[in-house]
Amino acid sequence: MKSFFVDIVAKDEQVYSGEADYILLPGWDGEIGVFASHTPIISMLRPGVCKLRFENQELVWAMSEGFVSISGDKVTAAVTFAYSPDExxxxxxxxxxxxxxxxxxxxxxxxxxxxxxxxxxxxxxxxxxxxxxxxx
Amino acid sequence: MGNLKEIKNRIASVLSICQITRAMKMIASSKISKAEALLKARIPYTKHLVSIMSEVSRQTSEVVHPLMSDEREHKKIGIFVVTSDKGLCGAYNMNVLKKAEELYYDCIESDCEPVLYLLGTKATLQYDRRKIPYRWGRQDWEADDDFADILYSMLVRDFLDGVFDILHIIYASAKSRASYVVVEKQLLPFEPEFDDEQDSSGNVIFEPSAEEAVNLIVPMTLKQIIITALLDARFAEYGSRIVAMTNATENAEQLVSDLRLKFFRARQEAITTEILEVSAAAAQLQESE
The missing domain is CATH 1.20.5 (Single alpha-helices involved in coiled-coils or other helix-helix interfaces)
Incomplete structure (x- = not known):
């Protein structure tokens, strides 16, 4: 599977920066699932669950509102916070x-x-x- | 002998000052790394918000968020001053307060009403002493998100209620660990910064719409600007304190070595006088025999 690059930045920390096969984001008008080579888009995010899959591993965060921009093979999400379950x-x-x-x-x-x-x-x-x- | 004791006492007191300044320097040095890390951690987020803000502004010609509307005449000028709570950081607070004062008198000269917001003991003390009234003052502040949220709500409420028409924030922004500049920025009405490096293809799809995005991104960006300013000011304060305390420690050390020299000279003088007295007395004794 072709992977792409994901950056998740919370207001005071870099939450994730690395490759991903698939990412599911809580878009404003519904969930956005992203595979490699997605159409360029900027979307608002609502507070919701974000899931990222890479090489059979799945990561989950509780995300606050924010923005995501998807362009080429790079996804950048800027959110107020993104907490993993144990945080x-x-x-x-x-x-x-x-x-x-x-x-x-x-x-x-x-x-x-x-x-x-x-x-x-x-x-x-x-x-x-x-x-x-x-x-x- | 009185002179010797005096010098000894002075050496002891300078040494204790030296200890204090060295401790202050060490405390500031340990805090500055944390302050720097906190400030740097904000950069990627802020950068991303700015680039989205540019994109939003490009796509929406006439979106006016209430916090961006600049229709009122600038008659009441808000001045938000960020100073430190503690002294012993060189000319740091002086420089910030000087800039604030310039703006204050500019306002009065041009027949506007200045509305002061003072953060930090040093600012409130200064204006209390000079009996200049201010709208809001706060001592003992922490550069964290909760505090930035409180500031944000207060400033936005005052702006929408017409307490001021335009708001400037004045704070020291660190250029490096050892130097800072005092900056003045317009906080409200909010003017987006533009990201020139970004390619303006304009073909990006916005979800749900650029108009709605404004409602979310303007408060997010503004809060971010406020917290970044606070963190920057704290970082600059620690930097300034390190420089000031390093100089003070060096001066104290120099003073101690000068005083020690003076002490040895005075002691030698006392010994010489004593020997002279003894030998003179001995010579007299010999003569009389």
């Missing part, structure tokens, strides 16, 4: 979820880019990744 503090995520939901309940209209809405989604993704992938 997530689930108690903190529960707290965040609670405070975000409280803030949201006081709002009448909420857009997709609302700070509290994103906060809720980020916490949900962290909890989901911990639940589904931590024991593997």
């Amino acid at each position: 997530i503090d689930d108690e903190l995520a529960e707290q965040e979820l609670e405070s975000a939901r409280k803030a949201l309940s006081e709002k009448t209209s909420v857009s997709m880019t609302d700070e509290d809405y994103l906060k809720e989604q980020r916490a949900l993704v962290c909890l989901k990744v911990v639940k589904e992938y931590l024991d593997e």
Whole structure:
């Protein structure tokens, strides 16, 4: 299988930089699966699960919102954070979820880019990744 | 003998100063590596955001995010000053405050209203002393994301409420470990930087749309600019402290060696006088016999 290069940069660290056979990203309008030689595209990312496969190995991250640009054989994702399952503090995520939901309940209209809405989604993704992938 | 004791005391006090400055230098040296690493870790992310921002701006001619709108006349000028909490870092704070002052008086001269935001003990103390009111002041700050988020929310709220029409941030940006420059940047309304190196093919597909991307990328980039400025200022502060404390330690060492010389001379003088007195007395005794 032809591989391509992936860079995942969080705001304060380089999360992944290397080859991949396949990557699944949480695109704004639905998941984006990328194989080598994908069409050039820039997409917004919503908080979600990111999976990367390379030589029978699979890596998983809980990703926050951000952007990905795919051009030629290079994929660069810039996100606020990307945590692997063992990096997530689930108690903190529960707290965040609670405070975000409280803030949201006081709002009448909420857009997709609302700070509290994103906060809720980020916490949900962290909890989901911990639940589904931590024991593997 | 009084003179000798005095010199001895001075040597002891200079030596203790020397110890302090050396310790300060060592603390700053150990912190600077961490500060540098934190700052450098931001670079790839920031670069990527800037390149996407350029692409968004290219594709959208008329998108105006509320934080980018520059329709109001610049009557109220926000000045955000970043200084350190602790001194002993040479002219670091002085240089930043001088620049802030220039901007402040420029504002007053051109009939605008300056709105001050002061970060760091050194800035708040200075303005308290001179009884110049400021809108917001904060001492004891950490250059981390939580704090940057707080700043971001406050500044955005004030901008949208019309507390200021334009906001400049003034901070020291490190050029290397040993040198820095004081920079002044416009923070709001937000003006995107352009990435000239990028090829402007313009054929990139945007998902879902460039218009929506603006809503997400503008706050992300702004927060990033704020945290980078804070980290940069901290890095420059440690660098400046290392330089200042190295000089202070060297000066103290020089002073100690000068004082030691003076001490030996004074001691020798005392001995010589004593010998003279003894031999004079002996000569007198011999004569009288």
